[in-house]
Amino acid sequence: MNSGESMEHPLFNAATQCPDQSALIIEGQSLNYDQLFQSASKILAWLTEQGLRTGDIVVLDMLQPQETIFSFWACSLGGFIAFPVNTRFPVATLQNIIHDVQAKLIISNRDLDPDLTISFNKLLTGSGTSVIEQNEFDPFKAISLLMTSGSSGDVKIVQHSLANHVASAMGSNQNIPLKPGDRWLLTLPLYHVGGLSILFRTALSGASIAIPSADEKLIDAISKFQVSHMSLVTIQLQRLLDESEADKVLAGMKAILLGGSSIPSSLIEASLQKKLPIHTSYGSTEMASQICTTSPGNRSSALKSSGQVLSGGELLISHEGEILVKGDTLAMGYREGTEISNFRDSQGWFHTGDVGYLDIDGSVTITGRMDNQFISGGENIQPEYIEMALLKIPGIIQAIVLPKIDPEFGYRPVAYLKLEKSCFMAQTILDQLKKSLPGYMIPISFFHLPSDFFKGEMKTSRHKLAEFLTDPNNHLHPIN
Numbered sequence: 001m002n003s004g005e006s007m008e009h010p011l012f013n014a015a016t017q018c019p020d021q022s023a024l025i026i027e028g029q030s031l032n033y034d035q036l037f038q039s040a041s042k043i044l045a046w047l048t049e050q051g052l053r054t055g056d057i058v059v060l061d062m063l064q065p066q067e068t069i070f071s072f073w074a075c076s077l078g079g080f081i082a083f084p085v086n087t088r089f090p091v092a093t094l095q096n097i098i099h100d101v102q103a104k105l106i107i108s109n110r111d112l113d114p115d116l117t118i119s120f121n122k123l124l125t126g127s128g129t130s131v132i133e134q135n136e137f138d139p140f141k142a143i144s145l146l147m148t149s150g151s152s153g154d155v156k157i158v159q160h161s162l163a164n165h166v167a168s169a170m171g172s173n174q175n176i177p178l179k180p181g182d183r184w185l186l187t188l189p190l191y192h193v194g195g196l197s198i199l200f201r202t203a204l205s206g207a208s209i210a211i212p213s214a215d216e217k218l219i220d221a222i223s224k225f226q227v228s229h230m231s232l233v234t235i236q237l238q239r240l241l242d243e244s245e246a247d248k249v250l251a252g253m254k255a256i257l258l259g260g261s262s263i264p265s266s267l268i269e270a271s272l273q274k275k276l277p278i279h280t281s282y283g284s285t286e287m288a289s290q291i292c293t294t295s296p297g298n299r300s301s302a303l304k305s306s307g308q309v310l311s312g313g314e315l316l317i318s319h320e321g322e323i324l325v326k327g328d329t330l331a332m333g334y335r336e337g338t339e340i341s342n343f344r345d346s347q348g349w350f351h352t353g354d355v356g357y358l359d360i361d362g363s364v365t366i367t368g369r370m371d372n373q374f375i376s377g378g379e380n381i382q383p384e385y386i387e388m389a390l391l392k393i394p395g396i397i398q399a400i401v402l403p404k405i406d407p408e409f410g411y412r413p414v415a416y417l418k419l420e421k422s423c424f425m426a427q428t429i430l431d432q433l434k435k436s437l438p439g440y441m442i443p444i445s446f447f448h449l450p451s452d453f454f455k456g457e458m459k460t461s462r463h464k465l466a467e468f469l470t471d472p473n474n475h476l477h478p479i480n
Helices: 010-017 033-049 065-078 091-100 162-175 193-205 218-225 234-241 246-250 265-273 299-303 383-391 426-433 462-470
Strands: 022-026 029-032 057-060 081-084 105-107 142-149 155-161 183-185 208-210 229-233 255-259 278-284 289-293 314-317 322-326 333-336 339-341 350-358 364-369 374-376 379-381 396-406 410-419 446-448
Touching (some): 010 065, 033 065, 065 142, 142 162, 142 193, 162 193, 162 289, 183 218, 193 278, 218 234, 229 234, 234 255, 265 299, 278 299, 314 350, 374 396, 379 383, 383 396, 383 426, 396 462
Parallel strands (some): 022 208, 057 105, 081 142, 183 229, 229 255, 255 278
Antiparallel strands (some): 022 029, 278 289, 333 339, 350 364, 396 410
């Protein structure tokens, strides 16, 4: 799409083309696309009455998922920039971020800032409705801000356009078919690109979003809502397969999109043995969700790679092995205060900092992060490579390798593991690793990860673990 062209708004188009199709399914309630559009229009009318203008930032804070969806679509229809924030962040941190970007309004069910915050219920008190008569929107104007954490733990704010999100959704829907009557379970938070992207996939296809209650077990929600599609991170799939009813409940699903790094091969093998419609994926916030995903026609490729590049994106491996990406899904840049920093190089590529390689068929395999590498005795070590070897050992379900200062070698690798059972011997791990790793890559010691260390996290964080280890009051138990 070229600059100056208009684009059909996904929600407007869905409300026009398939108004009676179910859009949201919540406990005891179902809203079709016409009802969703009317609700968003009513909220837009209230926001417009408050004097908000195109390009103003509206923060979406402590809301129910359906409230975030209503508010997000209202903002997008009005030309405002929706900013769903990570509610797990400390209040002071969020307040600083909101101040830096100069947000005009906060929609929240808590008082994050008394001068800016309104409750969601107040949005529905307006007397009028916003009349949107044309289905044409500037696709290159900003529509969202999303927070993402770098490998060093720093927070970056990514700004996307409508075109970015639509291109990402179209690429996903081409690879994983989605149609009216299908139901995508909302299992990821809407402040995460993996959750927000579901809004666009379903609106473009006329499918539904099923919203489970906060305390509902995943297996129960899949059964109750008769889910056809869902997105999961590794730990969610692991817990799901541990359920006794998993085989029966998952039998009718069409697609399970699995994201994140360091996916145990044993978990993928177990999923394939159960004939689950699993897709492994590599993505980023900067690329509006998926970059590569395995195809429905080759399930076994999930064991080897993250699949091929989806339409809307391009990928290149640099001479150093770094993954570079660009395309219609690549975001506008990082928001820094009121400015947007250009994160592209002179050729338009975004340098992901991830390391990987392309197979002969174009499939992408991720091997780690450039900034995680360290040198041990003159040898370059990629910790993710050791983690992959560890995760191939039955009984190891989570692995993080960090460097430890060593007077002779500079650094030596140390492994921190989550095991299926506590009676796991370090010698057993060593014997297995010696079959696949050179000596300098063998960790010098192994420790148990606390069972709840990454509870509630989207992905494991070596930065968080490294910080944890610097506190002398924190202790991990060795695996002997």
